[in-house]
Amino acid sequence: MPQPPPPTDRGRDEPPPFLGSWSRVYLGVAIYLVAIIALLHLFTRLLNR
Amino acid sequence: MRLIDWWVMCGTLAFIIFYGLWRARGSGTTAGYLLAGRSMPWYAMALSIMATQASAITFISTTGQSYVDGMRFVQFYFGLPIAMIIISAVAVPVFHRANVYTAYEYLEQRFDARVRAVVSVVFLIQRGLAVGIALYAPAAVLTVILGWPDQLTTLIMGCVVVVYTVVGGIKAITWTDVQQMTIVLIGMMTALITAFLLMPGHVSPLDAIHLAGAAGRLNPVVWSFNPNDRYNVWSGVIGGMFLFLAYFGCDQSQVQRYLTGKSITQSRLSLLFNAVAKIPMQFLILFIGTVVFVFFVFERPPVLWQQAEMKHIQTLPGFPDVERRYYTAFDARKLAAEKMLSARKQSDTPAYEAGFAAYRQAQTELNAAHSEAAKLTGTKDFNDTNYIFLSYVTKYMPVGIVGLVLAAVFGAAMSTSSAEINSLATVTVIDIYKRYIKRDATDHHYLRASQLFTAFWGIYAVATAQYGKNLGSLIEAVNMVGSLFYGTLLGVFILALKMPSVGARAAFYGVLLGESAILAVHATGKVAFLWYNVIGAVGVVLTGWIISRFEPAPRT
Numbered sequence: 220m221p222q223p224p225p226p227t228d229r230g231r232d233e234p235p236p237f238l239g240s241w242s243r244v245y246l247g248v249a250i251y252l253v254a255i256i257a258l259l260h261l262f263t264r265l266l267n268r
Numbered sequence: 269m270r271l272i273d274w275w276v277m278c279g280t281l282a283f284i285i286f287y288g289l290w291r292a293r294g295s296g297t298t299a300g301y302l303l304a305g306r307s308m309p310w311y312a313m314a315l316s317i318m319a320t321q322a323s324a325i326t327f328i329s330t331t332g333q334s335y336v337d338g339m340r341f342v343q344f345y346f347g348l349p350i351a352m353i354i355i356s357a358v359a360v361p362v363f364h365r366a367n368v369y370t371a372y373e374y375l376e377q378r379f380d381a382r383v384r385a386v387v388s389v390v391f392l393i394q395r396g397l398a399v400g401i402a403l404y405a406p407a408a409v410l411t412v413i414l415g416w417p418d419q420l421t422t423l424i425m426g427c428v429v430v431v432y433t434v435v436g437g438i439k440a441i442t443w444t445d446v447q448q449m450t451i452v453l454i455g456m457m458t459a460l461i462t463a464f465l466l467m468p469g470h471v472s473p474l475d476a477i478h479l480a481g482a483a484g485r486l487n488p489v490v491w492s493f494n495p496n497d498r499y500n501v502w503s504g505v506i507g508g509m510f511l512f513l514a515y516f517g518c519d520q521s522q523v524q525r526y527l528t529g530k531s532i533t534q535s536r537l538s539l540l541f542n543a544v545a546k547i548p549m550q551f552l553i554l555f556i557g558t559v560v561f562v563f564f565v566f567e568r569p570p571v572l573w574q575q576a577e578m579k580h581i582q583t584l585p586g587f588p589d590v591e592r593r594y595y596t597a598f599d600a601r602k603l604a605a606e607k608m609l610s611a612r613k614q615s616d617t618p619a620y621e622a623g624f625a626a627y628r629q630a631q632t633e634l635n636a637a638h639s640e641a642a643k644l645t646g647t648k649d650f651n652d653t654n655y656i657f658l659s660y661v662t663k664y665m666p667v668g669i670v671g672l673v674l675a676a677v678f679g680a681a682m683s684t685s686s687a688e689i690n691s692l693a694t695v696t697v698i699d700i701y702k703r704y705i706k707r708d709a710t711d712h713h714y715l716r717a718s719q720l721f722t723a724f725w726g727i728y729a730v731a732t733a734q735y736g737k738n739l740g741s742l743i744e745a746v747n748m749v750g751s752l753f754y755g756t757l758l759g760v761f762i763l764a765l766k767m768p769s770v771g772a773r774a775a776f777y778g779v780l781l782g783e784s785a786i787l788a789v790h791a792t793g794k795v796a797f798l799w800y801n802v803i804g805a806v807g808v809v810l811t812g813w814i815i816s817r818f819e820p821a822p823r824t
Binding site: 231232233235236241244245248249251252255256259260262263266267268 | 338342346349350352353356357361477478480481482484485486487488489490491501531532533536537540543544547548551624
């Protein structure tokens with residue numbers, strides 16, 4: 220039976236290319252989400268009647 | 269449509285497909301055909317994930333939705349970044365290390381063949397129901413706009429999809445998705461800029477934004493909680509998170525996109541790109557709808573957007589009265605808008621407030637007249653919002669841009685359908701055919717089987733789409749069916765990934781009891797379907813965990 224090709228670094232949990240660790244990247248995305256909800260809240264408050 | 273639009277549309281689509289097929293060279297093994305030999309870079313997977321999720325009806329329907337209801341639909345996506353973080357952290361490394369073709373293959377490694385089989389069958393039923401609709405829904409709208417028979421539109425779109433999906437496999441799908449998503453983004457940006465440029469000369473972009481806000485259309489955030497209301501911050505963050513966890517973490521049509529990644533890092537980056545880009549993209553699409561709304565404050569919109577129904581009601585005795593009411597309200601709204609803009613420029617607050625009150629009143633009357641016209645059609649719950657954007661594009665947009673935007677809509681439809689057909693074929697071959705029918709064949713045999721099952725699901729999609737007219741009222745039902753199963757899928761994957769003490773028997777009965785819980789809640793009809801994902805997942809996890817407490821400890 221064919222098996223999917225295992226690339227050499229498949230199992231390795233490499234660090235991300237920015238911010239040093241995956242935890243920091245995830246935290247960055249979470250902060251981004253909070254910021255975007257805050258921005259959209261401001262957008263609603265300022266522009267919608 | 270003028271000749272140049274046809275050239276732009278057909279030329280763009282032809283380029284996308286030939287480019288995809290050219291990039292798919294060398295997919296001569298099962299792994300190459302179904303997983304692109306795990307060679308894809310993050311940006312290709314990221315755009316493929318985005319293209320698969322954003323169907324044509326998303327673009328057509330979302331712009332129409334913001335035209336009539338404002339931008340609050342964007343909250344539906346607030347749970348997506350959280351879901352992407354969880355999937356990146358938990359599921360991606362497990363799927364990569366398990367060396368699997370499908371997410372359900374992993375369930376046999378973790379539990380047993382029975383759990384894998386039941387979940388695979390659930391996926392095939394759910395996606396099988398949806399795949400025809402994915403082709404038919406945009407075709408139904410394009411049919412009305414282009415004036416083609418709907419069977420012809422689905423047949424052309426379906427045949428093109430089947431050819432490049434069967435010939436090129438997932439590599440062709442991914443690279444065509446990249447091009448299709450690029451065209452979609454270019455098309456949408458062009459539509460937005462053109463919409464601003466088409467406004468009357470005295471209406472600046474800031475004026476347009478102001479009028480949209482005055483009509484209550486700039487409302488992307490609603491904090492009030494109501495379990496029956498689909499679109500508020502809470503249903504978006506909580507209900508949306510569970511829905512997207514299930515969709516991106518357990519639905520093979522998405523999992524297969526990031527299983528093609530070169531490494532865990534590449535797959536994670538593709539998901540996190542979507543975590544960051546999806547909300548702004550949806551905001552952009554919704555914003556286009558609000559700008560189109562303002563355009564029609566100054567330009568007379570039709571009483572109904574669906575032209576076939578419009579022609580039908582024009583023959584009815586009640587129509588002239590409704591039409592008079594509609595255009596009286598339109599004229600009053602236009603006049604009030606002009607007064608508001610003028611008062612705003614002169615900083616005349618009382619005149620502005622008077623204009624604002626008249627503007628809102630006229631909008632209410634316009635909506636009421638539209639509802640009356642909808643009643644004349646005799647169709648229960650008549651809704652023509654899906655026709656607004658394309659009617660606007662084909663009637664008002666400049667030559668060339670029409671072809672580009674329609675290419676974007678066709679592209680979006682094809683990218684979703686191709687991914688669904690490809691994933692249905694993969695689950696059929698890997699989880700059913702190879703597991704239960706022919707276990708020890710050669711790689712070449714499974715490659716041929718994959719191509720044949722891709723063709724089968726493609727033909728099935730085109731065939732079911734031919735009966736799309738009869739399925740029309742089922743579009744909502746298909747969405748509902750998805751939500752009826754997604755919670756269960758998510759629940760079993762939570763048990764698999766995060767609860768090592770739960771065994772196969774507990775997981776199997778957890779699935780059955782959790783699914784029963786969703787069906788029981790559905791029977792009450794009192795909860796919005798977005799919450800079914802939460803109820804299903806919690807139901808499976810709780811029942812699985814409780815059953816596991818009564819099981820003897822595994823022998824070591």
